[in-house]
Amino acid sequence: MISNIKRSILSCVILLILCGLIYPLIGTGIGQVLFHFQANGSQIKQGSMLIEQNWKGPQWFQGRNDGSVITLGPDKVLISGTNQPGPRSKQLEQSVVQRAKQLIKEGIIPANDLVTTSGSLLDPDISVHDANVQVPAIAKYHNIKPSALYSLIKQVTVHKQFGFLGNTYINVLELNIKLSHLFKKVKK
Amino acid sequence: MSFAITLLILFVGLGISWRYLGSYMANVYQGRVRFLHSFEKIIYAILDVDENSEQTWKGYATSLILFSAFGILFTYLILRFQGFLPLNPLHFGSVSPALAFNTSISFVTNTNWQNYAGETTLSYLSQMIGLTVQQFVSASVGIGVSIALIRGLARKNNPNIGNFWVDLVRGILYILLPIAFIGGLIFVGQGAVQTLAGPMVIHDALNNISQVIPRGPVGFMESIKQLGTNGGGFFNANGAHPFEDPTALTLILSVFLILIIPVSLTYTFGKMVNSVKQGLALLMAMFIIFSISLGIGVYAEMQPNPAVAQSHYVKQLNGNMVGKETRFGVPDTALYNITSTQTSTGSVAGANDSFTPLGGLVLLSGMMLGEVSPGGVGSGLYTILLFALIAVFIGGLMIGRTPEYLGKKIQSKEVKLAALGVLIMPITVLIITAIAVSVQAGISGPSNAGPHGFSEILYAFTSQANNNGSAFAGLNGNTAFYNITGSIAMILGRFGIIIPVLALAGSLGAKQTVPTSLGTFKTDNPTFTFLVIAVIIIIGGLTFFPALSLGPIIEMLLHGRFF
Known part of the structure; x- marks a missing residue:
């Protein structure tokens, strides 16, 4: 039980970094370089x-x-x-x-x-x-x-x-x- | 004609991914895909998980529930403290407790019901580390549960059903992240915004207007929103917003991403139980329900909108355009919204509320049949397997033999668990809807009068108890009453099914298999497909027909009356 609580907290942190920061930030970087016009709202x-x-x-x-x-x-x-x-x-x-x-x-x-x-x-x-x-x-x-x-x-x-x-x-x-x-x- | 080509290409694409993605997913969950294994090992080391040790169903369920509880807590805290966190260009304050509670449960349960407008409520950081994270995680949890059930069916004399932590990590690393990333690039290339800069401010344009247009990291959230059958968009208008779905290509890509995993999982299932035909029989049941719904829904939306027709000013030659975008047109919008309610997605490319009464009925019925055509990621497969077990049981009663499925005897315990899993959703929907129409706090929710107002309430709870998340958007859901009742419906609709499914997996795995004989009831042929469809329609139809007749059905019959 205690180990599962520890795992839950740790995995929430790891997945937050992976899916919530690394994924969208790399996406933003590549999107801004490859599709600058579109990524900023086709202005x-x-x-x-x-x-x-x-x-x-x-x-x-x-x-x-x-x-x-x-x-x-x-x-x-x-x-x-x-x-x-x-x-x-x-x-x-x-x-x-x-x-x-x-x-x-x-x-x-x-x-x-x-x-x-x-x-x-x-x-x-x-x-x-x-x-x-x-x-x-x-x-x-x-x-x-x-x-x-x-x-x-x-x-x-x-x-x-x-x-x-x-x-x-x-x-x-x-x-x-x-x-x-x-x-x-x-x-x- | 163009729509027929669209469908043909969609189905060919899904057929190919059924075969190859299905097989790949089986390999992923059997540990044979290892190109990121060194990275995977680091995560297991931090979590102190032995990737080769497995859990019983109780261990799996405990881990899943604890993990989800902390997911809710994390998301809740992020929303509550967003005012103090960075990446908040419009300086939004913290989200109120009731709304933060509802929203965090909504995203952890893969529902993505939204009682707020994203562009005026949430910071970029909340959308990224709060919601996008859960869109990955809840999808991976769902797939993991379906794989655990498959393991139970495929194994004998083994009470273990896999390791929750390993399934969670593998689903994200090998399936969701790579596909979502490629999808995100296409979204951005087509015009979905992906920026951390604040809103676009336009002054003194050609016609002397000023606009403040919200932006954000949208495109990459869009692809996981669809792929994970989540459905929660960045903006209030969801997929109808030109910054979320800028072109018809992104619309059809969305439909493809929504369907790809639920469809392919039937191949994964077939492969893991050593008989692709078993998976094909279920896929055909999904396909037939989906096609009939799509046919009726597209036909209904090609008809004129009754209220617009009543004005006698325009001929609606291109169908019901109320709430639909010009760039998509009627058939494609109907395809998107119907796909999203036949799965547990709930994203919309046009307003569900403005669908014709028959079109609205199709949207509702997709969810009321339990979302099995093809359903959400993982949840579609495990729910249709519950229906399959009930079908086997009924088939067994008809021919007077002990029912078997894939060589497993289906006994009283299994039938009880399957029935529990299937009935929890209708019970939740009907009871909470009955409460809502009996108290003032519930009645004051809908914005439309007459039967459509009732449809809005019924739709809200059907959607939340099925973890769909789409709305007949006329309902004002951001009240204490709807935030709390909705949260209860979402939790019951998610974990009330997952726990019996895991118990079933454990119980089936521990059983012996019985050899097939001449008298064995075959479950890999068209007869079984039709039996499964019959069970789904009889259960869904009988439970919901009285409620439906008070909403969309009466609305359909009231020619010439307006509210």
Whole structure:
């Protein structure tokens, strides 16, 4: 019994060092060297490629409906994936109606991904269809030809990984950066 | 079509690892893998363990329980004192006693139920030396117990079932650490963060926003979270968070890592009892339950979300996207979440709470059937072996012979232990759920009204008593009531099964084997596979059907009603 207690304490210490310090620290070292960009959060000048930015207003392509529900912790830290509505929740229905009405007001035909929230509430992407439905409104606002926007969408489309994994999608940040180059040119 | 290719590649990959990892694990636990033996010897010297001496089931169980108790104590102290420890860039204070108690039990029992949001509660150091450590350790303990049961079945006239300390160390050194390390590299390469720097602060971006985005040592925790069927993520959103699962590749890698050990252990079992076909019969039972659940679940999620449909504004051509990430899409998210509830993982790539009623039912039923398809690391195999013993017993009753399994007579003592191991989970779930819906502290937990609120409570205790850890996230679990009742469910669900399993291993090992004859009931053919499936479904179905009909089933039938 006494020897087993001693073994328990010693093994907790040894495994703490091995799995809790050596493993993650070596991993951090190698990760930082091999994949510096990814390991630090895929950050570019305008933000992280992986975290959505709650784009508002008719001048931008908008993302999922996440911005309406995201909560901030102390120090304004983004908290991911808080409470989610059930499939028969009145609250969910109301939030869809509200968002859809707002989109219609902005001249956008509501689409599935645009009126729903994601699991993380930080989803940086939308589907190609959801980008396309926003084109007429944005083209009108900036006075750009819709065809220029459609080709922009084609440029940034990320296809299924290896041709079969996951979804085809558009990164909203990347699309909006390209859009900003375009409308700056038009203004000049 | 793409999803069919995904499944095909997944199953081929699992088939290959079944054969080779399964065989490798048998070699590891029989002491034939020695490439780290010099390092191993140092650990045994410090622990004062003789690697060649074995323990009886009582010795094994005592060591396991003491070790787990100290694991809980260590983790508890780390969480309680995190405010004074380094690697705490957001200066979190210490975790409250009730939450620290619940969390440490949760990670030591391989449950990973989380009554907190990681990004606003835990320091990097707590995540590393508190939680990641237990993700390795609890997984290794689970595999060790299943190996001890296999030894009991394979041996004769030998009451010893192995050495706990040796099994613990070998599982971590030879199986978990190497695979987790390779997996971690892929996670980070795809975009999972792995840094000790503080949060990313973004100012004055294109659209004039400011963001404080938490980061941390995530990628390498991610791989052991899946490989050890733990499921506890770094962030609140778990695998849905882009910093945990950045791409569809990491999603499918997660599914693969979750399944690889539980699936391969059936080969390890077959190899150690000198009949691969015995393992194959169990694997087929796992595979059939898994495939049926997956089929129903993916179909259910391809249907429209009822509440979104009710708004009449959008056509949901791509299925129920509420709570799902665009980069994954519906089928892949359903695959991930269903895999995670058919094993004891509990990680999520999308919100379980927002699954359609039928989809939610599939998630719940995976756990209610005892998590045997293929179940958690080790726990899946030892639980299905309990069902196999009951199946043999029922088969024996039908043909009027003394039941035997692998040449061992299954007598009253073995049947009692197997029944105890199988029934402890449903008893725990039903009693604690009944208490929770009877007291105010329990009723105030769920955030959704109507039958979904009941589902949230039922789900919480099913998940904790099965050491799964996934949640219908609408439940506010960080109250004294849920922290304490949940801890009780997790402890009963873990050790309430492990102890009868070890006792069974000791009892079986001490027995003679009887030679096979023409009249022996065969346990390596499709008939036995179906008998095992029938036993699993009858026990799980009969116990939980009344409770399910008050939650997801009634929710499914209430067309046009919203709460």
